[in-house]
Amino acid sequence: MYKISITRLVFTVLGAIVLLFILAPLLGMFLQTEFPQLIETARDDKVAESIRLTLITSALGTLFFAILGIPLAYLLARKNFPLKRIVLGIIDLPVVIPHTAAGIAILGFISRGTPVGQAASSLGLNLVGHPIGIALAMAFVSIPFLINSARDGFENVPVRLEQAAMNLGASPVRVFFTVSLPLAWRHIVSGMILMFARGMSEFGAVIIVAYHPMIAPVMIYERFGTYGLEYARPAAVLFILVSLVFFIILRMLSGKNHAKTRKYT
Secondary structure, three states, rough: OOHHHHHHHHHHHHHHHHHHHHHHHHHHHHHHHHHHHHHHHHOOHHHHHHHHHHHHHHHHHHHHHHHHHHHHHHHHHOOOOOOOOHHHHHHHHHHHHHHHHHHHHHHHHHHOHHHHHHHHHOOOOOOOOOOHHHHHHHHHHHHHHHHHHHHHHHHHHOOHHHHHHHHHHOOOOHHHHHHHHHHHHHHHHHHHHHHHHHHHOOOOOHHHHHHOOOOHHHHHHHHHHHOOHHHHHHHHHHHHHHHHHHHHHHHHHHHHHHHHHHHHH
């Protein structure tokens, strides 16, 4: 019993150090920001527009690539095929490469001289310096969170339930939408929330694809580089607060959806 208590104490102290390491810089930033500064920053049209752009582009990128990525996650959870490990490695690749390198890769993919850029130009769009380009850069670095979480969710769905539905005459598509998707919904929503949050915080890839219009991380960086810490801190605090509010709301909605799923399963 004594050894267990000592182990618990050591683990608690180590955990407290990690939590302090995370909280101390954030608390320091909040405590050093006066409320009038925060209100003044919130009334700044450029700050409000950058935060709005950040939320919209990250949300749209998440929703668009969820439509593409969720079926892929299902295939990865249910099917074994040649080179599957390579596919899984490719999905995780954006997490490990430097984000400035990711930005250069995206820039080379959507610039006017590329097939994608030329197709966009035919529609009157220049993806470089455009919100769509920003959304693509955000999605590129954050989509692994969605696919991996959705894949875990589908793997947790018992295969026998899908087989039972098929034995009763349901088509594979109907089984996917009526059995697999509802039971994996919590993991999918969690993955979408993580992708959305990661996209909002992206800086390195976005600044290469589109310095203007400015998303919040780029705006904060510009204020810091131009005017210094005192001018950048209130904008950073405001963006963190907005991000926390959205994150909490999405988590609450995710919890309600999970409760409804459990009620009817």
